[in-house]
Amino acid sequence: MAIKFGRKRTLLLNNCFLLISAVMALSSRSVKSFEMIIFARLLVGISAGVTGLTEVLGSEDLWPYLLASNAVPSLLQLLTLPWFPESPRYLLIDKGDREACGNALTRLRGCDVSDAEMEEILEEQKAAGNARAKSLWELMTDRSLRRQLYIVMAASSAMMLCGNDSIYFYASYIFQEAGVPMDKIQYATIGTGACEFTASIVSNLLIERCGRRVLLIGGYVLMACWAVVFTVALLLLGKVVGMPYLSMVCVFMYILSFGMGPAGVTGILPTELFDQMARPAAYMVAGSMMWISLILTGMSFPFIVNSLGPYCFIPFFGVCVLSAIFISFALPETKGKTLREITEEFDKCYEKVLRKNLKTLNVP
Numbered sequence: 343m344a345i346k347f348g349r350k351r352t353l354l355l356n357n358c359f360l361l362i363s364a365v366m367a368l369s370s371r372s373v374k375s376f377e378m379i380i381f382a383r384l385l386v387g388i389s390a391g392v393t394g395l396t397e398v399l400g401s402e403d404l405w406p407y408l409l410a411s412n413a414v415p416s417l418l419q420l421l422t423l424p425w426f427p428e429s430p431r432y433l434l435i436d437k438g439d440r441e442a443c444g445n446a447l448t449r450l451r452g453c454d455v456s457d458a459e460m461e462e463i464l465e466e467q468k469a470a471g472n473a474r475a476k477s478l479w480e481l482m483t484d485r486s487l488r489r490q491l492y493i494v495m496a497a498s499s500a501m502m503l504c505g506n507d508s509i510y511f512y513a514s515y516i517f518q519e520a521g522v523p524m525d526k527i528q529y530a531t532i533g534t535g536a537c538e539f540t541a542s543i544v545s546n547l548l549i550e551r552c553g554r555r556v557l558l559i560g561g562y563v564l565m566a567c568w569a570v571v572f573t574v575a576l577l578l579l580g581k582v583v584g585m586p587y588l589s590m591v592c593v594f595m596y597i598l599s600f601g602m603g604p605a606g607v608t609g610i611l612p613t614e615l616f617d618q619m620a621r622p623a624a625y626m627v628a629g630s631m632m633w634i635s636l637i638l639t640g641m642s643f644p645f646i647v648n649s650l651g652p653y654c655f656i657p658f659f660g661v662c663v664l665s666a667i668f669i670s671f672a673l674p675e676t677k678g679k680t681l682r683e684i685t686e687e688f689d690k691c692y693e694k695v696l697r698k699n700l701k702t703l704n705v706p
């Protein structure tokens with residue numbers, strides 16, 4: 343869809359699905375159909391935050407409006423996206439319209455386009471030639487892109503397997519143990535979401551200063567450390583004074599570490615590791631790995647809690663450690679590099695592996 347209709351039109355079409363889900367959620371109570379709620383949730387995928395307060399829409403009478411509240415951002419996008427420029431790379435590489443690409447870049451930057459930026463896109467267009475966008479199967483079977491694909495698959499999976507969503511499972515309990523009044527716990531829980539949002543903004547400010555590798559590796563290392571501290575706090579909860587407050591600190595610090603590292607960096611990896619022809623399929627793989635991993639985490643975490651008790655975050659500690667190690671060895675730094683430079687670095691690694699395999703097979 344992104345290739346056929348363009349990025350902007352695809353986003354507009356996606357908002358139509360959100361509006362349909364909102365209508366179904368609103369209608370589900372009157373027609374007494376829980377199937378409509380399930381289908382609406384499948385369409386919307388995710389529903390967020392502040393509207394869930396009991397003082398707003400989180401009451402028994404208003405829950406259909408809560409489920410339908412996702413219509414608000416979709417309506418805003420439908421009203422504003424038509425006035426936004428299309429993706430410059432899509433216009434030049436997929437459509438071959440250099441003038442439209444220049445106009446889109448000018449609108450995005452708010453100033454004259456630098457020659458270096460236009461030259462980089464032209465180089466990518468030249469490298470692509472008359473090639474069409476890769477299908478999912480073509481991407482999976484392209485040996486020259488295998489390392490990039492493994493990195494994106496591992497990083498996308500780790501982002502959902504690292505336990506950040508599971509930390510919310512304990513949030514209400516921890517806040518209650520710390521003495522937060524029951525009617526105020528929902529505000530503290532919203533604070534954890536605001537914490538992640540703030541961390542993501544900070545990550546965007548730091549990403550060009552520190553680099554992608556530093557933020558990713560640092561984020562997972564910090565999360566591993568806080569997972570250990572959180573485990574100790576859970577073990578001593580009710581036995582040592584102050585453990586509920588230490589647990590609260592762990593909740594917020596774990597979320598902060600996630601927001602400043604994996605949450606802020608993982609999503610841009612397909613853009614920086616793949617060219618225009620492979621990028622849509624790469625994003626399809628990344629998104630699929632994220633949702634599959636999220637489903638696995640959500641379905642398995644209650645059983646992990648029942649089996650391991652206060653040690654339930656040890657598996658997430660292992661995921662964070664393995665992710666940090668994998669990224670440190672597999673992912674080159676992409677900060678300040680053009681796509682051509684990044685591709686050449688991966689090509690050298692591919693040629694090195696190819697020569698090693700040929701040598702093993704005694705092929706001259």
